[in-house]
Amino acid sequence: MKFRLPIFDVKNLYFIVDNQEILSNVSFEIFAQDYIAIIGPNGGGKTTLIRILLGLERETKGEVRIFGKRIKDFKEWQKIGYVPQRASHVDASFPATTEDVVKMGRTSKQKLFSKESQEDKMRVEDAMKKMDVYHLKDKMIGTLSGGQRQRVMCARALASRPEILILDEPNTGVDVSSQQRFYELLRELNTKEKITIVFITHDIGVIADDIARLFTINQKAVICNNPKEALSCEEMSELYGIDAHLLHNHKHEH
Numbered sequence: 001m002k003f004r005l006p007i008f009d010v011k012n013l014y015f016i017v018d019n020q021e022i023l024s025n026v027s028f029e030i031f032a033q034d035y036i037a038i039i040g041p042n043g044g045g046k047t048t049l050i051r052i053l054l055g056l057e058r059e060t061k062g063e064v065r066i067f068g069k070r071i072k073d074f075k076e077w078q079k080i081g082y083v084p085q086r087a088s089h090v091d092a093s094f095p096a097t098t099e100d101v102v103k104m105g106r107t108s109k110q111k112l113f114s115k116e117s118q119e120d121k122m123r124v125e126d127a128m129k130k131m132d133v134y135h136l137k138d139k140m141i142g143t144l145s146g147g148q149r150q151r152v153m154c155a156r157a158l159a160s161r162p163e164i165l166i167l168d169e170p171n172t173g174v175d176v177s178s179q180q181r182f183y184e185l186l187r188e189l190n191t192k193e194k195i196t197i198v199f200i201t202h203d204i205g206v207i208a209d210d211i212a213r214l215f216t217i218n219q220k221a222v223i224c225n226n227p228k229e230a231l232s233c234e235e236m237s238e239l240y241g242i243d244a245h246l247l248h249n250h251k252h253e254h
């Protein structure tokens with residue numbers, strides 16, 4: 001097998017608070033162009049895991065490497081795009097257009113008080129087009145639908161041209177047709193733009209046919225490289241509270 005350096009290399013990771021193991025002995029690798037869904041019950045530690053990968057929480061024990069470097073030595077955070085949970089919930093009167101919000105994704109690249117460069121403009125336009133929100137560029141963010149706002153937040157994360165995009169429950173409160181459209185766009189980013197995608201979701205029914213790998217997190221992690229097989233597994237259902245029958249039936253609807 002050809003050697004590939006993982007983007008994330010996590011070994012024997014623990015996150016312990018007040019003697020309680022939130023994450024316990026979690027190990028996995030994420031490679032370039034992976035397309036991974038993270039599932040698991042509420043409070044299972046999914047968000048905590050992502051926050052550790054982003055350097056926002058510190059692991060208690062174990063090792064996390066990003067592009068081969070230990071987290072404390074890693075500096076190239078622009079390579080990682082992040083769309084946090086509930087990012088698209090904004091106040092209706094928030095005084096910014098779609099374009100303004102997407103531009104915020106370039107700020108770390110701009111020197112403070114310096115003018116926007118041609119490249120900045122190009123990247124912002126490109127990110128809006130990729131997430132199908134370019135036609136909304138002059139609209140105030142607060143006037144957009146939940147599904148449109150969620151695509152804007154994703155475009156903001158894309159504006160820094162990340163190699164990997166991490167999304168925490170991007171579809172909370174969004175209707176089913178917008179969810180499907182969103183997952184199609186994510187899949188295109190993965191296949192056409194070669195961006196690695198990792199997302200936490202509760203919409204397992206919607207994505208079951210499409211994902212390449214599945215991580216199930218409930219204090220411990222189960223990594224499945226063949227999600228279709230895993231999703232019909234009774235043991236997984238019992239251990240992780242996931243309705244395997246529902247997933248199995250969903251597969252046969254097609």
Ligand SMILES: Nc1ncnc2c1ncn2[C@@H]1O[C@H](COP(=O)(O)OP(=O)(O)OP(=O)(O)O)[C@@H](O)[C@H]1O
Nearest residue numbers: 017022040041042043044045046047048049057217
């Ligand atoms: N810094 C912290 N201090 C104390 N408790 C924490 C901390 N970080 C996470 N936890 C606890 O860890 C548990 C896991 O939370 P987490 O948000 O990671 O779960 P989750 O799987 O993302 O849940 P959900 O699906 O509901 O979003 C929760 O009980 C949470 O309160």
